[in-house]
Amino acid sequence: METYRNPVLAGSLLVPPAVCALLTPFRDNFDNANAALLLVVVIVGVAAFGIRLAGVLAAVSSAVWFDFFLTVPYNTFTINSSDDVELTILLVLIGAAVTEIAIWGRRQQAKASRHRGYLDGVITTSQAVAAGGSTDDLIEQVRAELTAVLGIDAVKFVAGDKQTQAPRLNADGSVTRGGHILKVERDGLPTNSEIELAVQHAGETRGRFLLIAAAHIARPDLEQRLVAVALADQVGAALSSREALHPHL
Incomplete structure (x- = not known):
């Protein structure tokens, strides 16, 4: 994990504003809920690495830049619409939840891998006993x-x-x-x-x-x-x- 931790942390901060900036020319032609869903995909992608800090940063970064680029008034950190406030809060909550689920999944995968290793060790030893070696x-x-x-x-x-x-x-x-x-x-x-x-x-x-x-x-x-x-x-x-x-x- 240490080999890719820093790039993932950097991506968690930089990818959300990049996505929001790319959506800026089209912000008058689609609903903000769709933009929020796209940012959720970004958060899920970051959270899949199982780094709690990265998932939280991606969620907060998505919420902040969603507010700045895609909510009225544009290019400010002010939100006038209650719906946009709800979407911003949901981005943070969903990001935190998805991150915890990803971490749990990785732990379960690691546990299953350890179990397999234990079983392989016992099987190998049993085979050695059956073979009657030294x-x-x-x-x-x-x-x-x-x-x-x-x-x-x-x-x-x-x-x-x-x-x-x-x-x-x-x-x-x-x-x-x-x-x-x-x-x-x-x-x-x-x-x-x-x-x-x-x-x-x-x-x-x-x-x-x-x-x-x-x-x-x-x-x-x-x-x-x-x-x-x-x-x-x-x-x-x-x-x-x-x-x-x-x-x-």
Whole structure:
């Protein structure tokens, strides 16, 4: 978004007066409602970029220059007609509303894209488990995916069933410390301690991932945390299969 933010902001200010100026020679031959509709199209075009400030600027700019160029008396910021006053106000309101809808739509699109990414990660891991490849490679793959999904700094894997008093990411997606549920969405993951994510299969602990979020505050939502649990479970299944095939390893 940063690459086109400034041009969009500039366009939100400059395009409405340009459109109004182009309509000036014809202002005596069409209804102002039609001109307002054309400006709404401009606002929608700007708002589609999902930049709230640009949408608001386009709406205000459209209203101001609609008043200046297309309402009587012309070339002043005075409006004599109540209908034109209503149209000017509607331009601002419609612009604000369309901008919010565009931002919501972009957020939904981004959310759907993230969901697809999470699903692809779980599917890829499941395929790796089914293929029976190296568990070390699988662990490295899951470490990378956990780092990305949770937005944390690093992940370590420790084999064995030893438990500590560190904060824990549980199977239901909750994060607890000493039996108390932490509000991750509000406060973020603990930054002063590693967070344990158990690697389990068939009720047995095969190891644990240690999640590290020390450099910045990460606030993964419940869905992201459940994806992390699913990824860890895939590693648990792979370790269990290796143990069954090679019981003396």
